[in-house]
Amino acid sequence: MRIARYEDKGRVRYGLADPESGKVREIAGVPFDRVEATGVARRLEEVRLLAPVVPGKIVAVGLNYRDHAREMGKKIPEEPLLFLKASSALNDPGGEIVYPSQSVRVDYEAELAVVIGRTAKNVKEKDAAAHILGYTCINDVTARDLQVKDVQYTRAKGFDTFAPLGPWIVTDFDPTEASVRCLVNGEIRQDGNTREMGASVFRLVEFISSVMTLFPGDVIATGTPPGVGSLRVGDVVTVEVGGIGALTNRVVAP
Template sequence: MKIARYEDKGRVRYGLVDPEGGNVREIAAADPFGRVEATGVVRRIEEVRLLAPVVPGKIVAVGLNYRDHAREMGKMIPEEPLLFLKAPSALNDPGGEIVYPSQSQRVDYEAELAVVIGRKAKNVEERNAAAHILGYTCINDVTARDLQVKDVQYTRAKGFDTFAPLGPWIVTGFDPTEASVRCLVNGEVRQDGNTREMGASVYRLVEFISSVMTLFPGDVIATGTPPGVGSLHVGDVVTIEVGGIGALTNRVVAP
C-alpha cells in the first residue's frame, strides 16, 4: 500500500496511491495510523500537490551507519548507533525547494531510507520492531558540511529549514533488509548503496532508539547514508531513490 499526503483545492488529505501511480484515492481518516478506508473521492496525481507524507514530531537520524561512509568521512565505525535529531521545521515536500543557506559554503546531499513509526514504541525488542512501523519512504538528510565540521555538533548543520525533504509517499509491507538507496544530481548517479550494508538494521535501530526515547506515530527514523556524499550547488536537481518505494526530487535555490 502507498499512502500519500497531499493538498487538493486548499485541503490537506491522506490518500492511497494506485499501484500504477496515476490516481490517489482519498481516505476518510485524518491520519493513516488507524483504520484506512477510501471515501470514493479520486484525484489524478498531477491534479494535487504531494506533501511530505507525514508531519513528524521528531526526526531521529543515524550517523555513520554505513561502514564505507564512515571510512570516507575519516571516522571510526560507531560501536552503537550514533543518534542525532533533525528539526521537524526542516521538513520539506517532494518537489519543494532546498534553500542554500547564506551561512554555509558547502551543502551536501545524503540519500537515506526513512522509517515511519505507526505505533507508540518504548523499549521494543528487535524481534517485535516491525509491528511498530507503519512503512517506509525516502529522505534527503541535507547537511551544511562546513558547519558540521566547525560546530562539531550536528544541530545547525542538519537543522536549516528545507533540509529534510521526505517522500514521495509511505510504502507499507516493505522489506528494508535489501533495498537499493541512490542519489542522483542533475541525472548523474552520485550514491549507489544497499540497506544490506547498514551496520545496524532497521529493526535494531527501532530497538536502540526506543530504549532511549519513546517513538510516537508519525516519528521518522533516517537510517544513515551510503558512501558517495558530495556537494550541491544552487540550481542543482537532486533525486533520492529507494528501490521499491520511488523517487524524491528537489531543486536547490539561493536564499
C-alpha cells in the first residue's frame, strides 16, 4: 500500500495512492488502525499532497553510511549517533525550503525514512518489522556552517521547512537494499544504497527504542549516503528512494 495524507477542499484526509491510475482513495480514520476505504476517490492532481504523517518526533541518525562518515572527516560511530529534528521542521512534498538568513551554507541529505506503526520500547531487532508501518523519503536539510559552529545539531537541523517528508508511506518495502539518490536541478548528486548502512533499519529500531519510546507516527531518518553538498536559492532538490518514489522541493529566500 501507498498511504498518502492530503488536503482536499480544505480538509485533511488519509488515502491510498495509486500513481498508475493517478488516483487516491480516501480511507477512514488514521492508518495506524485498520485501513478501510470509504469509497471516495480523487485524482492526485486535484488534491495537495502533505507530509504523509505528522510525527511526534523525528529521530535522525548521523554518519550511518561509511563513505559519508569518511567524506565528513569523521570516524564511524561504534553505536548509532542520534539527534532530533524539530517536528516543526516538517515540510510537504512540493513545499518550499526556506534558506535561513542565519546561514551561508545549506546542504541536502537524501535519506530513507521509517514510519513507526506500533508503540516500541526495548524492541529486539528480530521483532522490529512488526512495529513499522512503512517507509518514505526524507531530506535532512542542514545548515552546515551552523552545524560546524555550534558542534551540536539542534539549530543546524531544526529550522522550519528543514524536514521535507513524502510523498507517501509504502508498507510493502524491503529496506535492506534500496537505492537512495538526490538530484539538484535534475543532476544526480547522491547515489547510494541502504545496504551500505552501518546500522540496519531494524538495528536502529532496537537501539532507539532502548533509549526512548517510539510512538505511532514517529519518524526515523536513517542517515545519508556520500555526496552531500550545498543548495542555493532557486534550486529544485529531489530525494528518490527506489520502490517508494520522489520527494521534490524548491529552495526559496527567507
